[in-house]
Amino acid sequence: MNVGKVTPISGFLEFLPEERIVEQHFLDVIRETFELHGFASIETRAVEPVERLAGKGGDVDKEIYGVSRLGRRRDDAGSADRPDSAEAELGLHFDLTVPFARYVLENAGRLAFPFKRYQIQRVWRGERPQEGRYREFTQCDIDVVDTGSLAAHFEAEMPLVVADAFNRLPIGEFVIQVNNRKIPEGFYRGIGLSDIAGTLRIVDKLDKVGPDAVRTMLLDAGASDHQASQCLALASIRSADLGFIEKVRALGVADETLEEGLAALAAVIQAAMVHTPGVLVADLKIARGLDYYTGTVYETQLVGFESWGSFCSGGRYDALASDGRQAYPGVGISIGLTRMLGLLVGKGLVRASRSTPAAVLVAVVSEADRSRSAAIAAALRSRGIPCDVAPAAAKFGKQIRYAERRGIPFVWFPGEDGDQVKDIRSGEQVPAESANWRPPTADLRPSISRVDPSR
Amino acid sequence: MNVGKVTPISGFLEFLPEERIVEQHFLDVIRETFELHGFASIETRAVEPVERLAGKGGDVDKEIYGVSRLGRRRDDAGSADRPDSAEAELGLHFDLTVPFARYVLENAGRLAFPFKRYQIQRVWRGERPQEGRYREFTQCDIDVVDTGSLAAHFEAEMPLVVADAFNRLPIGEFVIQVNNRKIPEGFYRGIGLSDIAGTLRIVDKLDKVGPDAVRTMLLDAGASDHQASQCLALASIRSADLGFIEKVRALGVADETLEEGLAALAAVIQAAMVHTPGVLVADLKIARGLDYYTGTVYETQLVGFESWGSFCSGGRYDALASDGRQAYPGVGISIGLTRMLGLLVGKGLVRASRSTPAAVLVAVVSEADRSRSAAIAAALRSRGIPCDVAPAAAKFGKQIRYAERRGIPFVWFPGEDGDQVKDIRSGEQVPAESANWRPPTADLRPSISRVDPSR
Numbered sequence A, B: 001m002n003v004g005k006v007t008p009i010s011g012f013l014e015f016l017p018e019e020r021i022v023e024q025h026f027l028d029v030i031r032e033t034f035e036l037h038g039f040a041s042i043e044t045r046a047v048e049p050v051e052r053l054a055g056k057g058g059d060v061d062k063e064i065y066g067v068s069r070l071g072r073r074r075d076d077a078g079s080a081d082r083p084d085s086a087e088a089e090l091g092l093h094f095d096l097t098v099p100f101a102r103y104v105l106e107n108a109g110r111l112a113f114p115f116k117r118y119q120i121q122r123v124w125r126g127e128r129p130q131e132g133r134y135r136e137f138t139q140c141d142i143d144v145v146d147t148g149s150l151a152a153h154f155e156a157e158m159p160l161v162v163a164d165a166f167n168r169l170p171i172g173e174f175v176i177q178v179n180n181r182k183i184p185e186g187f188y189r190g191i192g193l194s195d196i197a198g199t200l201r202i203v204d205k206l207d208k209v210g211p212d213a214v215r216t217m218l219l220d221a222g223a224s225d226h227q228a229s230q231c232l233a234l235a236s237i238r239s240a241d242l243g244f245i246e247k248v249r250a251l252g253v254a255d256e257t258l259e260e261g262l263a264a265l266a267a268v269i270q271a272a273m274v275h276t277p278g279v280l281v282a283d284l285k286i287a288r289g290l291d292y293y294t295g296t297v298y299e300t301q302l303v304g305f306e307s308w309g310s311f312c313s314g315g316r317y318d319a320l321a322s323d324g325r326q327a328y329p330g331v332g333i334s335i336g337l338t339r340m341l342g343l344l345v346g347k348g349l350v351r352a353s354r355s356t357p358a359a360v361l362v363a364v365v366s367e368a369d370r371s372r373s374a375a376i377a378a379a380l381r382s383r384g385i386p387c388d389v390a391p392a393a394a395k396f397g398k399q400i401r402y403a404e405r406r407g408i409p410f411v412w413f414p415g416e417d418g419d420q421v422k423d424i425r426s427g428e429q430v431p432a433e434s435a436n437w438r439p440p441t442a443d444l445r446p447s448i449s450r451v452d453p454s455r
Helices: A017-036 A050-056 A070-074 A097-110 A153-167 A182-190 A196-203 A206-220 A225-235 A243-249 A256-275 A337-344 A367-382 A396-406 B017-036 B050-056 B070-074 B097-110 B153-167 B182-190 B196-203 B206-220 B225-235 B243-249 B256-275 B337-344 B367-382 B396-406
Strands: A047-049 A065-069 A090-092 A115-124 A136-145 A174-180 A280-283 A296-302 A312-322 A327-336 A350-352 A360-362 A387-389 A410-413 A419-423 A429-432 A448-450 B047-049 B065-069 B090-092 B115-124 B136-145 B174-180 B280-283 B296-302 B312-322 B327-336 B350-352 B360-362 B387-389 B410-413 B419-423 B429-432 B448-450
Touching (some): A017 A136, A017 A337, A047 A050, A047 A097, A097 A115, A136 A337, A153 A174, A182 A196, A256 A280, A256 B367, A360 A367, A360 A396, A367 A387, A396 A410, B017 B350, B017 B448, B065 B070, B097 B312, B136 B337, B153 B174, B153 B296, B196 B206, B196 B225, B243 B256, B256 B296, B360 B367, B360 B396, B367 B387
Parallel strands (some): A360 A387
Antiparallel strands (some): A047 A090, A065 B065, A115 A136, A296 A312, B047 B090, B065 B090, B296 B312
């Protein structure tokens, strides 16, 4: 096969085998956590009709990768052999929410509601690549969707699922920030501002431009000095307990929607205080997504890496999808796995103990005896021990180096008077039988560990 | 979100949650088997430059899905904001071999050779959809690639990995058919035919058109009556042991390449007779792929579903990739998972016991007591038991129906005087504590079973 020169494509991340083992560990932990919480897996096709992808309006279509058969494009003049010439224009999905909404509508009669699903897939966006932004990346989503109305308790449960997953991963300290769309909406209305969406968009710039610039923008948009101050005061409120309620009340704004929002956010924080204290924080400056979410919203930061933005976001929406007769409200949260690994693997903060699943290398004494080594490997595998057989009956020193190079901890030597197994880290070698020997549990799979960044 | 009407896209298969659980089981078993055999996982980006994809020549480009940013296409007049206007045209990969070859070249300096990798990903082909053929499908590949030369024993090991995986899956009886390129090549040359590739292409039609039509085509291509008979005689040879050697010898053709091929195929069959007797069959009519493979080739059929074609194919190649200085010979085999599930799930031959990972539904006595049910669920989850909490404090009958509808086997009732758990299949209800109760191991995960097709 002639393959020509090889160059990476900007924005498309690929891992080496030892890095992929880190990614697999993250995927396994996330999947297992989602399943422990009773979410069922689905996967959707990679493509959707472009008109569905672009349905949200705005300039999102600039980020969509269109997909079309090359043969079809080149055959544009002809038509006889184009069975799909009438097919809709297709694009790669840029998130998992749009395809999930379509899947729910398509299969509504065959799904049991409330439907709790998780979906772990790649998505594609034609954005300009930059640190932490990729053109192809993996998202890990959970959503609960119901018909008609959705119980409020699900809004409290979603971030706790993520907290369970993150607590089992070597990602360091993290904070899940929560807000509720009804709080700023009711508050802004209560102080006499009517352009809710516009005000949210300005407040969303707080982290980027600071409070003075936000004040100027609010004034430019027609807010009074007092209204601007009140907006900034609300945005500065933050608490890991129910303290945020008193702080909002102290601003002296009365509004029914505001009160609903405070009660809803209190329920979320309270559930978190029972489940995993300190991990959820009410943070009233969170504004991103509040223009399309209708209730709780979530963002997640890794402590010390705040400038990387949110690694896990989501919220409550009243109409994920609608087929005209039936609405499907839901709540969802999405882990940006590739962004997280781009940081942790890219910066060398997390590492796998080896580059292969094999825990044991079975040495080969001579090529004539290869079947004996293969039988030892088969015996180990039948008891769930991943192993490899040396590729050549080279000198044992060379076979040991094969294991060393890959981080395989044990080398097995078939012997006339019984086999021996050597831990090549310690050098300790002991007699062993393939029918009953086991490596220590910690060595059975590659281990994943946090690397001290100070070293 | 306005989503308009919803219609499936021909050739793009999607599963319902209970079907996806079958797929996950297959993926898990295949991955675990690959890892037990010491293959390391990699994943490659979904796109490659079109010129690399089309590199094999022929009309394969007709099947390639081209990918381009919609914004870019529409902006074709402008250029200032097109940072990637100079980028190569991209297409979705149509197999995992082309991207793997590119990955090996790109990372050659950072990989340890021989490099054993597995890769489980979706691929896309713009072919006309038909039974067993999809436009988006998942392939599960293993390859061993080395620098310079590749040891012959790997050719014997590849199909045994697949046999191990298939033996653990509810797919019924299967046969892995093996041939070696050198056998027909040497044989054809030995009887005086020089157009090896052309002859192979004709013999490849045997299953489709039968021996009489193949004979006619061979004669049309210039073969003598005796040569055509010899070709058909060779193609009729098949044995699950070394019997094929005698049968070939009985045809009285002497050729050095033929002898090499017989010895190589004997080694493959012999290793299989030790490892999993009866699963590998030497079948000398296998010709598909022999024009680009250089040694052993594999095809796999499910007994009773021969008309569906091969579910797992591959072979030995002398140059997977080459960077001009270094050649990378290899051997690989690829499981067509989507085709297999399209049959087994599509025809209802394999079924999951439930549509959710949850083994237990924790009932909710009243919304005020929801936190108590959540604590029970957390206790069960902390011991690895997947569970769900009832979405509403409805009557217990309704909560039980929630479990029934999803196939969740157990419902947990929090009680004033201690909890109880009910197996809703048998109706048996017993006292239980969330700190130590376990479901039977068989109920912990959804089970996957073969459905008797005669029922």
